[in-house]
Every structure is written in C-alpha cells, then in structure tokens.
Amino acid sequence: MSTKELVARTGNEAMAEAMRQINPDVVAAYPITPATEIVQLFSSFVADGLVDTEFVTVESEHSAMSACVGASAAGARVMTGTSSQGLILMAEILYIAAGVRCPIILAEVNRALSSPINIHCDHSDTMSVRDSGWIQIFSENSQEAYDNMIQAVRIGEHMDVRLPVMVTTDGFIISHGLEAISMLEDKEVQDFIGPYKAAYSLLDVGKPITVGALDFTDFYFEHRRQTAQAMENGKKVILEVGREFGEKFGRSYGFFEGYKLEDAEIALVMLGSTAGTARVAVDKLREAGVKCGLLKLRVFRPFPAVELAEALKHLKAIAVMDRSDSLSTAGGPLFTEVRSALYDLPSRPAMVNYIYGLGGRDITVADLEGIYQELQRISGGGQIQKTLQYLGVRE
Amino acid sequence: MGKLLEIRWHGRGGQGAKTGALLLGEVLVNTGKFMQAFPDYGPERMGAPMRAYNRISDEPITLHSGVTNPEVVVVLDATLLGKVDVTAGLPEDGVLIVNTPQEPGEIRKQLGLSGRKLFTIDANKISQETIGRAIPNTPMLGALVKVTGLVEYEHLITDARKTLTKKFQHKPEVIDGNIKAIERAYQEVHGE
Numbered sequence A: 001m002s003t004k005e006l007v008a009r010t011g012n013e014a015m016a017e018a019m020r021q022i023n024p025d026v027v028a029a030y031p032i033t034p035a036t037e038i039v040q041l042f043s044s045f046v047a048d049g050l051v052d053t054e055f056v057t058v059e060s061e062h063s064a065m066s067a068c069v070g071a072s073a074a075g076a077r078v079m080t081g082t083s084s085q086g087l088i089l090m091a092e093i094l095y096i097a098a099g100v101r102c103p104i105i106l107a108e109v110n111r112a113l114s115s116p117i118n119i120h121c122d123h124s125d126t127m128s129v130r131d132s133g134w135i136q137i138f139s140e141n142s143q144e145a146y147d148n149m150i151q152a153v154r155i156g157e158h159m160d161v162r163l164p165v166m167v168t169t170d171g172f173i174i175s176h177g178l179e180a181i182s183m184l185e186d187k188e189v190q191d192f193i194g195p196y197k198a199a200y201s202l203l204d205v206g207k208p209i210t211v212g213a214l215d216f217t218d219f220y221f222e223h224r225r226q227t228a229q230a231m232e233n234g235k236k237v238i239l240e241v242g243r244e245f246g247e248k249f250g251r252s253y254g255f256f257e258g259y260k261l262e263d264a265e266i267a268l269v270m271l272g273s274t275a276g277t278a279r280v281a282v283d284k285l286r287e288a289g290v291k292c293g294l295l296k297l298r299v300f301r302p303f304p305a306v307e308l309a310e311a312l313k314h315l316k317a318i319a320v321m322d323r324s325d326s327l328s329t330a331g332g333p334l335f336t337e338v339r340s341a342l343y344d345l346p347s348r349p350a351m352v353n354y355i356y357g358l359g360g361r362d363i364t365v366a367d368l369e370g371i372y373q374e375l376q377r378i379s380g381g382g383q384i385q386k387t388l389q390y391l392g393v394r395e
Numbered sequence B: 001m002g003k004l005l006e007i008r009w010h011g012r013g014g015q016g017a018k019t020g021a022l023l024l025g026e027v028l029v030n031t032g033k034f035m036q037a038f039p040d041y042g043p044e045r046m047g048a049p050m051r052a053y054n055r056i057s058d059e060p061i062t063l064h065s066g067v068t069n070p071e072v073v074v075v076l077d078a079t080l081l082g083k084v085d086v087t088a089g090l091p092e093d094g095v096l097i098v099n100t101p102q103e104p105g106e107i108r109k110q111l112g113l114s115g116r117k118l119f120t121i122d123a124n125k126i127s128q129e130t131i132g133r134a135i136p137n138t139p140m141l142g143a144l145v146k147v148t149g150l151v152e153y154e155h156l157i158t159d160a161r162k163t164l165t166k167k168f169q170h171k172p173e174v175i176d177g178n179i180k181a182i183e184r185a186y187q188e189v190h191g192e
Helices: A011-022 A038-047 A061-073 A084-099 A124-128 A142-157 A186-193 A220-249 A274-287 A305-312 A333-341 A365-379 B017-028 B104-111 B123-130 B137-148 B153-167 B173-188
Strands: A007-010 A026-029 A054-057 A078-083 A105-110 A135-138 A165-170 A178-181 A256-259 A266-271 A292-297 A299-301 A317-322 A350-355 A388-390 B004-012 B034-040 B049-057 B072-075 B095-099 B117-121
Touching: A007 A011, A007 A142, A007 B017, A011 A038, A011 A078, A011 A105, A011 A142, A011 A165, A011 A186, A026 A038, A026 A061, A038 A054, A038 A078, A054 A061, A061 A078, A061 A084, A078 A084, A084 A124, A084 A220, A105 A124, A105 A142, A135 A142, A135 A220, A142 A165, A142 A178, A142 A186, A142 A220, A178 B017, A186 A220, A256 A274, A256 A305, A266 A274, A266 A305, A266 A333, A266 A365, A274 A292, A274 A365, A292 A305, A305 A333, A317 A333, A317 A365, A333 A350, A350 A365, B004 B017, B004 B137, B017 B034, B017 B049, B017 B137, B017 B153, B072 B137, B095 B137, B104 B117, B117 B137, B123 B137, B123 B173, B137 B153, B137 B173, B153 B173
Parallel strands: A026 A054, A026 A078, A078 A105, A105 A165, A135 A165, A266 A292, A266 A317, A317 A350, A350 A388, B004 B072, B072 B095, B095 B117
Antiparallel strands: A007 A178, A135 A299, A178 B034, A256 A292, B004 B049, B034 B049
C-alpha cells in the first residue's frame, strides 16, 4: 500500500492528473464551456511535454466523440472530457462508440441541461445517455474521481467488456471544489493499467476489418444483445478491478458503498457528492438513537440490481434521491430502477422518491434529516402520502 | 465529524477571493488538518460581488452542502459593506476581517454591528506597495491566519511560497511580492 503526502486538488484537477498519468494515445475534445477545465488542464500537460498524447482540437463535442471513435477503432487508447450540453451533443456518437465497442474513457462533470440555462450540478446530462451502452461510474469526491478514472481504463479495455466508460463528478461541488487527495506515482498508474493492445485495428492491413457497417434485421439485434452481454461481463470486471485497486493502493471499490447500513431500519439511496452530506445526517441521527444508514451507488451502468436488492432487503423504508427528473411523473431514473430491483423480494421495504438539487440547488444536512424523519414515520406504520416529492422547491 | 471551522470570503470578481480560499486550502493540506475550498459561482464578471468558502477540520470532511453559518468572514472590498450582508449567518462570537484603511470601531459603527470580533487591515495599500497593484487576496490570507491561528507563521510562509511558485511558474517576479504582502498583513492586522 502506498502512503503518500496529500495534495490539494479540485475534482477537475484530479481527473486531469489521472489523464496525465494514464498518458492516453489520443485525446480529442472541445475544451470550452460547457466543458469544465479538465481538458484545458490536460492541454497544458500536452504543451509542457508531460504526455505523449496526440491532442486533437475539434469544433464541437459531436466531432470530439467522432474523432475518439476513429482513433479508438484504429487501436489507440483514447480519452476525452465534457459536461452538460456537450455530453448530449455527443449523444449520437456515444451510442456508436458503444456499438462498435470502443473502450473510450470520458471524464464527465454532471451539470444541468438547458433550458433554462444553468451551469450547476445535477445529473440530467449523465442520465440522458444512460441507455447508450456506456459504463457509468459516479464519484462522491475528488479522490474517488481520481481513483475511478484509473480503474475505468482497466474496466473498459478488458477483453470481456470492451465498452466505453464515463466517470462523473458533481459539477462545481466537486469539479471546482478543492480537497486533499492521495495520488499514485506515475509508474504505479502505468503498472496498474498496463499497455493497451486493441483486439482489432482499422490500420492493421494484415487483418482488415469493417467498423460501423450496415446491420439490418439480420444482425442488428445480435449486436445490441452482445453489448448487453458486455455490460453483464462488466459487472464481474468492475468488482475485480475495484478489489485489486484496494489491494494495491488501500482504497477498495464495489458497485456501491453502504454507510451504517447493516443494522439500519431506514436508509437513503443516492449518487455522488450528496452521500457525503448524508453521512453527517446519519451520524447526527445515530447519536439520537435513530437506526438509519445510506447506500451510495457508484455504478449506475451496468445496474447492479440483484446486489442492491440484497443490500437493501432488510430495511423498513427507503428514500431514493434523484438529482435529475425524467419528467415521467412516476419518479426519477434512480428511483424507478431501484424500486424495480426490489420488486422480487418476498418482503419489500416501503419506498419514496425525492427529486432534489436540480440546477445546483443546495441540499443540506437539515434537508436530509427531514427525509430520515419522514422515513421514521413511514417505517412506524405511517401512510405514504406522496411517493414522489420535490425537495425544497417553491410551488 | 469533529469541530468544523467554516470561513466565507466576500470579494468582487478579479480581486482573488477564490484564489485566496484555494491558497488557504493548499497551505493547510499538509498540516494534518482536513480542508475544502470552493467558490460560489454565478455569472462571472469583473467587479461583481462573489463569495468563496473554506471548511477546516481535524477529521475528514464529507459535507458537500453550501456554507451558511461561517465562524469567520473575510471581506476583500469595503465597498461591499452595506450592499452585501457580509454578517449573514455569522454567530455572536464570529470573526469579521475587513480590508479597509479604517479602524475596526469605525466599521462597527458603519455596520451598526453588535457582538462579533472585528479586525481591519489595509490590504489594498499593502498589495500596492508589495505587488504593485491592488490585489488584496494574499494579504487577507496573512491577516486571516494571524487572527485565527490556523497554522504556524513559518508554515504559512513556506507553503504559500511553494504554492505560489507552482502557480506562477511563468511569472516568478510576483512571488516575492505576494509573500511580502502576507508577512506585512500578518503584522499589521488589528482588532478593537
């Protein structure tokens, strides 16, 4: 295990440093707003000769992802970064990256989508591409963002997976917030990720291949099914890589992390930085004798449904916290999937959904304590008045 | 979570309130203390009121909500007084440090302030004389460390130099001026 001096890094800096240490063959990006400074920081590493990367500047995020797909199909290790509108402008090519099985790594900062124009944190951008075939890993803080970036390379490039991976942080809260992190040595990162050897390369004239071919009723379905299988395979690889990372560097990762969950009767389920704030609420309420806990989901794609059901089955009441709204009127994307995951349990916890923090609206310890109090009421036999609620919104 | 110290910086876009908060974070990172530093982003315009924050604790900080009840408030621009509620959420025993040539008593009268501990420092004059322009963030950092005793003086100077050297590797001439500004503000800040 390495014991290192801590360094102060914002989430953006942590992700850019991970990119520097990974030293990808190609980065293609559109480094202006709505992108955060990740790619800008990386471009200075290129200019200072700290990486060997071919840095491709393009005129839009759509082109950025297109260039990434081309480079990845040619056999390169490829990374990029974006956020918000940039991610949804990429959307068309995100599906293609997954469909042609390019293990591109994307540093994504979760920010709200227009309209209205907003630059702050919510998960709408990442959720809007949840079905694209990308593995999606959320980070609570800068340390996790850094660790997740390094693991993403191993996960995406694994022969049984070969899928693109996006690692996300919460916009501003983590991306622009300075925290102390422990970084690995450059060599440790290189040893952990190893060299990339693509199974196929467009440039290998000795073994010619077609990428992105027409695929009608005869084979399209099989290819989409294979992508689903790659996601399924990804589950095993995500756990193996998270375990190995822990053995080598002292910080282990799984699909999710429980906090005081095992003996809890009520719990919150959430993604990203809010879990940190919720820990404080849990500690306060535990001191008052409330049996509460939380589950922070790290991996949203693939969705660890069976494992979640196992981890949550003993609870009496659960509130799922969604920092985006699908506008279905039946609950946010995290809620609907978590609730579905628990459907087959012989005895199910009561479940409610809170949409919160859209467009960067602050969420406080007091807000979260209020939700735990509501869960106490429900677990004590109280009626669920509203399954879906909007936290702290003016109506 | 142990005792948490929260700090709010008020400034105007371009005065370096965010950099001040980040610099404090950098200075604290190897003292064994845990810290966060983050700005409050809005439409970023030169001269527009803005805020930045620090959280400091002896234990890891997992809290990721905004700061609403800071124990210490640092005001980089006295023209904000009366226009922005700089004492919002500041408790009775909280600390207010203002960049102004005026005395603490005068500021107290101007704000109609009861309770709180007030300190003033002429950070514009100091930065003008040491750095060559009115960029009050580094002197305010010196004043803040003096008033709060967050880190040893020697550690402040050593680590601030280390951070500034990294930040200004293409502009080394400003490093000495900033260090001098921190030193002077550390000496010159005064309370009632």
